[in-house]
Amino acid sequence: xxxxxxxxxxxxxxxxxxxxxxxxxxxxxxxxxxxxxxxxxxxxxxxxxxxxxxxxxxxxxxxxxxxxxxxxxxxxxxxxxxxxxxxxxxxxxxxxxxxxxxxxxxxxxxxxxxxxxxxxxxxxxxxxxxxxxxxxxxxxxxxxxxxxxxxxxxxxxxx
Amino acid sequence: xxxxxxxxxxxxxxxxxxxxxxxxxxxxxxxxxxxxxxxxxxxxxxxxxxxxxxxxxxxxxxxxxxxxxxxxxxxxxxxxxxxxxxxxxxxxxxxxxxxxxxxxxxxxxxxxxxxxxxxxxxxxxxxxxxxxxxxxxxxxxxxxxxxxxxxxxxxxxxxxxxxxxxxxxxxxxxxxxxxxxxxxxxxxxxxxxxxxxxxxxxxxxxxxxxxxxxxxxxxxxxxxxxxxxxxxxxxxxxxxxxxxxxxxxxxxxxxxxxxxxxxxxxxxxxxxxxxxxxxxxxxxxxxxxxxxxxxxxxxxxxxxxxxxxxxxxxxxxxxxxxxxxxxxxxxxxxxxxxxxxxxxxxxxxxxxxxxxxxxxxxxxxxxxxxxxxxxxxxxxxxxxxxxxxxxxxxxxxxxxxxxxxxxxxxxxxxxxxxxxxxxxxxxxxxxxxxxxxxxxxxxxxxxxxxxxxxxxxxxxxxxxxxxxxxxxxxxxxxxxxxxxxxxxxxxxxxx
Numbered sequence: 001x002x003x004x005x006x007x008x009x010x011x012x013x014x015x016x017x018x019x020x021x022x023x024x025x026x027x028x029x030x031x032x033x034x035x036x037x038x039x040x041x042x043x044x045x046x047x048x049x050x051x052x053x054x055x056x057x058x059x060x061x062x063x064x065x066x067x068x069x070x071x072x073x074x075x076x077x078x079x080x081x082x083x084x085x086x087x088x089x090x091x092x093x094x095x096x097x098x099x100x101x102x103x104x105x106x107x108x109x110x111x112x113x114x115x116x117x118x119x120x121x122x123x124x125x126x127x128x129x130x131x132x133x134x135x136x137x138x139x140x141x142x143x144x145x146x147x148x149x150x151x152x153x154x155x156x157x158x159x
Numbered sequence: 160x161x162x163x164x165x166x167x168x169x170x171x172x173x174x175x176x177x178x179x180x181x182x183x184x185x186x187x188x189x190x191x192x193x194x195x196x197x198x199x200x201x202x203x204x205x206x207x208x209x210x211x212x213x214x215x216x217x218x219x220x221x222x223x224x225x226x227x228x229x230x231x232x233x234x235x236x237x238x239x240x241x242x243x244x245x246x247x248x249x250x251x252x253x254x255x256x257x258x259x260x261x262x263x264x265x266x267x268x269x270x271x272x273x274x275x276x277x278x279x280x281x282x283x284x285x286x287x288x289x290x291x292x293x294x295x296x297x298x299x300x301x302x303x304x305x306x307x308x309x310x311x312x313x314x315x316x317x318x319x320x321x322x323x324x325x326x327x328x329x330x331x332x333x334x335x336x337x338x339x340x341x342x343x344x345x346x347x348x349x350x351x352x353x354x355x356x357x358x359x360x361x362x363x364x365x366x367x368x369x370x371x372x373x374x375x376x377x378x379x380x381x382x383x384x385x386x387x388x389x390x391x392x393x394x395x396x397x398x399x400x401x402x403x404x405x406x407x408x409x410x411x412x413x414x415x416x417x418x419x420x421x422x423x424x425x426x427x428x429x430x431x432x433x434x435x436x437x438x439x440x441x442x443x444x445x446x447x448x449x450x451x452x453x454x455x456x457x458x459x460x461x462x463x464x465x466x467x468x469x470x471x472x473x474x475x476x477x478x479x480x481x482x483x484x485x486x487x488x489x490x491x492x493x494x495x496x497x498x499x500x501x502x503x504x505x506x507x508x509x510x511x512x513x514x515x516x517x518x519x520x521x522x523x524x525x526x527x528x529x530x531x532x533x534x535x536x537x538x539x540x541x542x543x544x545x546x547x548x549x550x551x552x553x554x555x556x557x558x559x560x561x562x563x564x565x566x567x568x569x570x571x572x573x574x575x576x577x578x579x580x581x582x583x584x585x586x587x588x589x590x591x592x593x594x595x596x597x598x599x600x601x602x603x604x605x606x607x608x609x610x611x612x613x614x615x616x617x618x619x620x621x622x623x624x625x626x627x628x629x630x631x632x633x634x635x636x637x638x639x640x641x642x643x644x645x646x647x648x649x650x651x652x653x654x
Contacts, residue, residue, distance in 0.1 A: 128617075
């Protein structure tokens with residue numbers, strides 16, 4: 001586990017994550033707007049709303065600009081014949097090993113945002129855990145899914 | 160082979176014993192009270208009349224429902240299948256092939272015993288939490304016949320021979336007493352009493368409450384101390400009684416396919432743990448038992464329902480450290496030679512993390528306490544000290560050992576736990592490392608095993624030397640390694 005996995009996920013992931021984060025942040029800004037309206041109607045100080053507004057800018061910078069970039073930079077995976085090797089995490093870096101013989105099933109999943117970028121999430125389940133590889137190119141994702149499921153079928157061993 | 164008449168009898172649809180109505184009735188009542196407990200108390204305070212109207216309608220409805228569901232519920236054995244039909248509004252049929260049945264457990268509580276009945280729980284390999292089939296009241300003879308028919312794989316002579324040379328062990332009363340007195344359940348009971356009290360406090364008439372309160376306040380300090388010591392002793396005795404009831408007559412028996420465990424004084428519980436479903440074996444030692452050298456042995460088992468109170472079935476409630484090795488060798492020969500191994504410890508730098516992690520929360524309490532109630536700040540101060548010491552111990556006790564295909568490790572939350580598992584039972588391996596750990600060349604690891612339900616059992620070891628974590632990763636990695644099929648298959652043969 002000394003070397004990191006070789007493959008990166010799709011570059012478009014950053015854009016997809018940014019859009020998803022923007023949606024959440026815009027909900028926050030709507031609430032901030034509502035707080036301004038309330039402050040106007042009920043005549044209390046604007047300072048809380050102003051504070052919330054600046055917090056919103058900060059959160060926006062972190063969640064829309066910074067995190068997707070860092071997350072993409074850290075995310076790596078590699079599929080071997082015998083196991084799957086995943087690396088993720090920004091502050092806490094996690095490297096996971098999943099032996100093929102422990103894989104129970106593999107799913108691909110695609111939300112509206114990922115679909116726009118022709119991306120998909122592959123999630124790998126063992127009997128005790130589930131691991132996601134987010135945002136692979138559609139064709140890579142289905143190829144990966146098929147590959148893992150054939151590899152996983154090769155060996156049968158008692159649990 | 161066995162009573163042919165019984166086989167024939169079981170082929171006809173059977174109803175459960177009428178007592179099962181009582182059980183379902185009591186169960187629903189119990190669940191309702193647990194679920195709406197507070198709501199009921201509030202309604203009671205609002206209006207006694209509506210409460211009783213509601214209660215009567217509810218009880219009548221429930222009785223009718225219990226009768227109908229009893230009438231509709233039948234079971235029979237047909238060919239190789241157990242067939243169950245049930246349901247009042249939606250009729251359900253469930254057929255289970257006997258080859259798919261993993262285990263059949265018979266349990267009996269006080270009421271069961273009164274009518275000479277048992278509760279039959281039948282489990283398949285499915286991962287759902289509940290028992291696949293639960294026959295709540297079956298006559299003892301029928302239950303035994305059912306079990307023989309559904310699980311008979313061996314002839315009677317074989318069974319008899321096996322019965323003679325059974326390896327089994329029952330807990331002694333003395334041991335049980337020690338187990339009870341060191342169980343530390345007094346604390347749990349105090350918490351439970353406080354919770355219940357805070358719930359019913361509002362129901363006690365104000366006057367009575369005030370009188371009692373003033374009475375206690377007016378007592379002398381000495382009396383208060385005496386009363387609280389007395390209360391503690393009583394709670395301690397309750398703890399012993401609880402353990403005695405739960406683990407009384409605890410017997411573990413080694414059988415061909417699994418470990419058979421029988422326990423309980425008032426309510427006899429039987430369970431079979433198939434060998435191939437055991438994912439790990441753990442040895443647990445609480446701080447109270449540590450000075451006496453007593454431990455508890457448990458197993459991490461995949462899937463199925465065992466007991467609602469224990470997540471991990473107890474293999475023996477109390478053993479002395481000296482006896483553990485021979486116990487494991489006898490009952491779980493696969494794990495022999497892995498008990499009490501020399502562990503590789505955590506580097507000294509790691510100690511800081513253990514202590515800091517524990518101390519942070521109490522310090523967060525301490526700071527506002529120092530500001531607002533300086534006269535009480537000794538309470539969080541003691542907390543800080545205790546959790547610091549705990550962190551120190553957690554660092555000292557953590558460690559691991561790689562032994563062939565075995566991975567043994569030890570950690571402490573409050574209890575010290577030693578776990579033995581194997582490479583092929585670890586579902587996934589994870590190395591985690593945060594920024595500071597990377598600077599210090601430390602890393603943590605996570606392993607996932609199968610557990611009771613779909614979520615699995617996860618163990619973590621923190622702040623190991625990074626190269627050692629890499630080494631364990633390499634040991635676990637299936638890449639580039641030559642397989643040793645002989646070792647693996649051999650390990651699965653039990654005599």
